[in-house]
Amino acid sequence: MKHKDILNKLRTSGLRPTKQRVEIAKFLFDREKTFHFTVESLNKLLLKKITTKFALATIYNTIHAFKKAGHLNKVEVRGKRSYFDTNITNHHHFYDSDTSELIDIDVKDVIIQKLPKAPNGKKIKNVEVFINLKN
Amino acid sequence: MKHKDILNKLRTSGLRPTKQRVEIAKFLFDREKTFHFTVESLNKLLLKKITTKFALATIYNTIHAFKKAGHLNKVEVRGKRSYFDTNITNHHHFYDSDTSELIDIDVKDVIIQKLPKAPNGKKIKNVEVFINLKN
DNA sequence: TTTCACTTTAGAATTATTATAAACTAGAAT
DNA sequence: ATTCTAGTTTATAATAATTCTAAAGTGAAA
Incomplete structure (x- = not known):
């Protein structure tokens, strides 16, 4: 740039x-x-x-x-x-608590088959998947 | 009790x-x-x-x-x-940022079909799904 | 170049949480 | 029952991340 x-x-x-x-x-x-x-x-x-x-x-x-x-x-x-992320597309994260490191996960790499519907009067804004890691 | x-x-x-x-x-x-x-x-x-x-x-x-x-x-x-939660089973959450309210989601209500594999040397500890709500 | 709303700055204020050290107490030992 | 002691509670101080404040600085429009 x-x-x-x-x-x-x-x-x-x-x-x-x-x-x-x-x-x-x-x-x-x-x-x-x-x-x-x-x-x-x-x-x-x-x-x-x-x-x-x-x-x-x-x-x-x-x-x-x-x-x-x-x-x-x-x-x-x-x-x-x-944390802030220069990746502003919708995506998910791995989180490694040992190193306090975040790693991006492409939306394509997570497929959710079933989600509950939002409580009455509410809509789903977005879904964040957070995968905690261990050694 | x-x-x-x-x-x-x-x-x-x-x-x-x-x-x-x-x-x-x-x-x-x-x-x-x-x-x-x-x-x-x-x-x-x-x-x-x-x-x-x-x-x-x-x-x-x-x-x-x-x-x-x-x-x-x-x-x-x-x-x-x-936040603390008296529900100690594995589960997910809705989060309503308007009211700062958390709502439990049963694990059964979220089915994930595809997940990326963990980075080398690491294992997946757990997966948390966080659904942000809007009006 | 002058002007002024927008910015930056240093430091104080705020907020959630943790640390400290003295006073307290549940329950074991006497 | 009384004494003893390690585990607890308490008030307060300390810490840490973030936000606020008010004064000084600065792009860029006129």
């Missing part, structure tokens, strides 16, 4: 392309594979690049703005901190 | 039947249906009964002891606080 595309991505999302946002967007979206991170891990990774100064709150702000704009998925897992 | 049974349940779990534990155990397990709660909601409900004085820490301690003994399931949901 080129610099121009990043700027465009931000602008079309109604986000002013500030230095911080551009840096974070490049870091997150300029990659082949899907990327899972927590605010803490992202902060550490960004610190190594030092190109721009980031307050922790800015990372929170930016991540939430990206989330709101639909560029990130929030994945809440057992435990305290939230 | 009679008083004696509660005492027994505690003792066989290696938990000394203190006033607090007995009260909490009665409140949690002396009911027909499965019961979902957070530490906060449980605390509020117990406060209404005032029979015994409970420190918040005691509720945490007790709930964790019950969890450890296998009398409660911990269900971690999007958001901050953890």
Whole structure:
């Protein structure tokens, strides 16, 4: 993803392309594979690049703005901190509690044959399958 | 569940039947249906009964002891606080984010036809299906 | 270039949970 | 029954993730 595309991505999302946002967007979206991170891990990774100064709150702000704009998925897992996922298609997860690692599962790899119907007045928004791993 | 049974349940779990534990155990397990709660909601409900004085820490301690003994399931949901579930059989959940309510789904009501295999060296511990609801 | 709404920032505030250390207590030993 | 002790409870402090706040900074429209 080129610099121009990043700027465009931000602008079309109604986000002013500030230095911080551009840096974070490049870091997150300029990659082949899907990327899972927590605010803490992202902060550490960004610190190594030092190109721009980031307050922790800015990372929170930016991540939430990206989330709101639909560029990130929030994945809440057992435990305290939230994970974010650059894969915004509908998908499922393996979770390895030993390493606290999330691994994407393509929707195609999970086929659900039977689901209960939603309680009265409610509809199903989405179905998340969470596969916990052990050794 | 009679008083004696509660005492027994505690003792066989290696938990000394203190006033607090007995009260909490009665409140949690002396009911027909499965019961979902957070530490906060449980605390509020117990406060209404005032029979015994409970420190918040005691509720945490007790709930964790019950969890450890296998009398409660911990269900971690999007958001901050953890839910506990008196249904300790394997099962799935509806989650209604409007009301922050969890609803049990029997394992029989979800049939999964296809699952990916676990990453190398890992095994599947369990599969949780989480159905998010909307109106 | 000026202006201003949107952003960033540092630090304080909040919230859920865990840790601590002193006071308490169930039940075994005397 | 009384004493003893390890397991518990308690109030409070500590921790950790996240959100809030208010002041300073900055894109970009005019």
